[in-house]
Amino acid sequence: MKKLSLLIASTMLSATALAADFDLPPLKDQAQMFVVGTVEIDGVSYQKLSHSQLVNDAQIATRSLKASQGLFAGDMVKKGKLSYVExxxxxxxxxxxxxxxxxxxxxxxxxxxxxxxxxxxxxxxxxxxxxxxxxxxxxxxxxxxxxxxxxxxxxxxxx
Missing domain, CATH: 3.30.70.80 (Peptidase S8 propeptide/proteinase inhibitor I9)
Structure with missing residues (x-):
């Protein structure tokens, strides 16, 4: 019985060490998403997302102005860090x-x-x-x- 529990414990430890060695790719939807503003839908606040990262202050100002202008077809939103991109x-x-x-x-x-x-x-x-x-x-x-x-x-x- 001791040998069986020792075998199980060593297998679990080696599996977690092996899993830590691999870098898992980020989820497809959330891989390159950046928050550009917030929008309210049905009384719930959502984060408005974009695929491209901001590079300079002019782009930040333009992006925040566009995000504050509202919600349009094709925009991507999510409720929080653990929610799905919609x-x-x-x-x-x-x-x-x-x-x-x-x-x-x-x-x-x-x-x-x-x-x-x-x-x-x-x-x-x-x-x-x-x-x-x-x-x-x-x-x-x-x-x-x-x-x-x-x-x-x-x-x-x-x-």
């Missing part, structure tokens, strides 16, 4: 009384209807529009019960 798609899920009212509401806000079923619809914002302003406008519309901004993560993808 890409903002520019689509919204909206729910209301019926599909006819949802189509009218989408048209009133300048959105394109991609898909409707029963009392739910997926709508797409025009390219280059600020998404948090559209989200707030959709939430304040009396024809819409629920409005959510789509954020796509690779949470379910194999690594």
């Amino acid at each position: 890409r903002v798609s520019g689509s919204f899920l909206i729910s209301g009384k019926n599909s006819a009212e949802l189509k009218q509401a989408a048209q009133a806000h300048g959105l394109t209807v991609k898909y409707t079923v029963s009392n739910k619809a997926i709508v797409l914002a025009p390219e280059g529009k600020e998404l948090t302003a559209i989200l707030n406008a959709l939430k304040s519309d009396s024809r819409i019960n629920v409005a959510k901004l789509e954020r796509v993560s690779q949470r379910m993808q194999p690594e």
